[in-house]
Amino acid sequence: MNAVKLAEEAGLGGMINTVMQSAFFALNEQIIPYDKATVLMKKYAKKAYGRKGQEIVEKNYNAIDAGKAGLVKIEVKPEWANLEIKEVEVDMSRPVFVRNIADQVNAIKGYDLPVSAFTGYEDGTMDNGGTAYEKRGIANYVPEWITDNCIQCNQCAFACPHAAIRPFLITDDEMAKAPEGLSTKNAVGKGLKGLQYKIQISTLDCTGCGVCVEVCPSKEKSLVMSPIGDEIAKGEIQNTEYLYDHVTYKDNLVGKNNAKNSQFAKPLFEFSGACLGCGETPYVKLVTQLFGERMQVANATGCSSIYGASF
Numbered sequence: 349m350n351a352v353k354l355a356e357e358a359g360l361g362g363m364i365n366t367v368m369q370s371a372f373f374a375l376n377e378q379i380i381p382y383d384k385a386t387v388l389m390k391k392y393a394k395k396a397y398g399r400k401g402q403e404i405v406e407k408n409y410n411a412i413d414a415g416k417a418g419l420v421k422i423e424v425k426p427e428w429a430n431l432e433i434k435e436v437e438v439d440m441s442r443p444v445f446v447r448n449i450a451d452q453v454n455a456i457k458g459y460d461l462p463v464s465a466f467t468g469y470e471d472g473t474m475d476n477g478g479t480a481y482e483k484r485g486i487a488n489y490v491p492e493w494i495t496d497n498c499i500q501c502n503q504c505a506f507a508c509p510h511a512a513i514r515p516f517l518i519t520d521d522e523m524a525k526a527p528e529g530l531s532t533k534n535a536v537g538k539g540l541k542g543l544q545y546k547i548q549i550s551t552l553d554c555t556g557c558g559v560c561v562e563v564c565p566s567k568e569k570s571l572v573m574s575p576i577g578d579e580i581a582k583g584e585i586q587n588t589e590y591l592y593d594h595v596t597y598k599d600n601l602v603g604k605n606n607a608k609n610s611q612f613a614k615p616l617f618e619f620s621g622a623c624l625g626c627g628e629t630p631y632v633k634l635v636t637q638l639f640g641e642r643m644q645v646a647n648a649t650g651c652s653s654i655y656g657a658s659f
Contacts, residue, residue: 354414359407366393366408370415386412445475454482474657479619485576487556487624492574493547495531497566500545502611504560504571509626511618511633512553513560515611516591517598518544525594527586537608539601548591550619551576551584557625604638613637622655629655 351364373385393408532544561571599613616636622629
């Protein structure tokens with residue numbers, strides 16, 4: 349079921365909640381018979397949107413009907429029930445917290461963890477930086493950088509909620525050690541002569557929200573959404589590993605007094621657990637780029653508790 353397409357056809361744009369609610373009850377008739385659920389959903393839609401006019405009510409009716417009509421049965425291969433489970437060798441270079449706790453939770457083995465695994469964490473404090481080791485690869489489509497179209501404004505990196513897209517300034521020595529085929533262009537800007545410029549997307553950390561594409565001001569877009577498989581095949585994972593881990597951040601060459609220059613600094617808030625397209629986390633990320641480790645943040649609980657410590 350393509351919920352977005354069904355919602356658009358019903359006249360609700362990208363708001364899929366009504367379609368998904370209907371689909372849920374269509375698949376779970378043991379909870380409530382679908383015919384009865386339909387009557388109740390439409391009754392609520394009339395109550396909720398009646399004051400906005402019958403046209404809006406009808407659009408919600410159409411979305412409710414589409415929820416069941418749009419379901420497509422996917423056959424699961426019988427052999428999948430007996431897939432071989434291969435033990436993965438533990439990478440001992442990963443932090444203790446990551447390999448002993450976070451990796452277990454991500455492997456859906458959290459219930460098997462003994463209480464003793466949390467010794468040292470009794471106050472609820474967790475180690476920072478764990479998300480850098482997750483590499484979830486949850487996006488179907490990720491940005492592809494069109495080198496020739498880029499005007500080097502760094503707006504894409506500035507707006508990215510997850511620090512998954514970053515500009516790099518690369519020296520000749522660093523270029524010599526780079527993966528084969530790394531696409532760059534001559535850097536423009538005061539004090540940047542002789543350096544190469546590169547926008548790099550962390551394919552496995554991107555959530556696919558497309559914010560970077562939307563904010564790109566290039567006349568011919570310098571970013572387009574591309575199937576994640578295509579980007580992996582082109583070596584973007586290897587490019588990310590090299591640039592993020594082995595190329596120095598050169599914010600010392602520029603004054604961080606504008607949006608472009610701020611993005612040459614390493615973000616100390618990265619790959620958060622925020623929803624895709626989050627409007628809040630780009631600001632948290634920016635503050636860390638401006639002030640680095642010389643800062644402390646104290647605020648009330650809320651979304652920050654989730655995207656900052658989703659574990």
